[in-house]
Amino acid sequence: MSIALALSAMVLLGSTHFINGLLARFYPPLNIAFYTHLGGALVGFAGALLFSTWEPTVWIWSALAGIGSALGAWLLYQGLARAPFAIVVPVSAVAMVTIALGLSLVFLGERPNGWVWLGVMIALPAIGLTAGGGKPSKTRMNRSTRAGLLLGLGAGLGFALQLHFLGQVPNHAAFYGIAICMFSGAVCCLPFYQYAHPAPKCFPLLATIAGGISALGLTLYTLSREGQLAIISIVIVSMYPLIPVVFGSLVRWERISSIRMVGIVLSIVAMVLIVAGSG
Secondary structure: OHHHHHHHHHHHHHHHHHHHHHHOOOOOHHHHHHHHHHHHHHHHHHHHHHHOOOOOOHHHHHHHHHHHHHHHHHHHHHHHHHOOHHHHHHHHHHHHHHHHHHHHHHHHOOOOOHHHHHHHHHHHHHHHHHOOOOOOOOOOOOHHHHHHHHHHHHHHHHHHHHHHHHOOOOHHHHHHHHHHHHHHHHHHHHHHOOOOOOOOOHHHHHHHHHHHHHHHHHHHHHHHOOOOOHHHHHHHHOOOOHHHHHHHHHHOOOOOOHHHHHHHHHHHHHHHHHHHHHO
């Protein structure tokens, strides 16, 4: 059951990035981040009133998770504005899962078996390849590349902190945790909102809907950690780049490069090994 929840969380979070990736071509990315967090907060509070029980410590962990989420989004978009996509996105994705795994090992004392470790070792390069890793363009390979690497690492740290802090929220308060996390992230994104770019009303609406989908995905991620190692949930959820890559190839008729195809195959192999090891 926990594996199924983690896989569902991966699909929902990947769908959020797919929707926001389409919007980012026409709408300021930090505006998208703001509305995504706002939509997640709305869905989270609605779910909390219906399904969750309040826990006094929730607001601390959730507010910290929201700061990590906003920090990750801000640094990721700054990186994409300064450096090639093929540098920033794979670095941030691999940094996120690596740092999150380290936090679980150090602070939670988890000790996965050999099959899970093998899956993790395969998953790390798989995530980078699926997210677009490979040889970056030879242009802009000096200062912009260094900035992209540093900002990508910072973005991965922010998202890893979000996953780690959300993992401290008890299951019975999961929706409250997501609601406060997303609201905190929206507050952090608000100062960077760009009023100078008018856009159709459907853009904020779509970003808000994407945020609601993200809130459901994060809730399932929180629930999936019950009864299994946090490392397993983290690695499975971190494979979310599979979804925008596959959906993008279908909707935009984009050709999947050989590098990304290798990443997809390795991701599937990694998931099979992790599922087998957790069983």
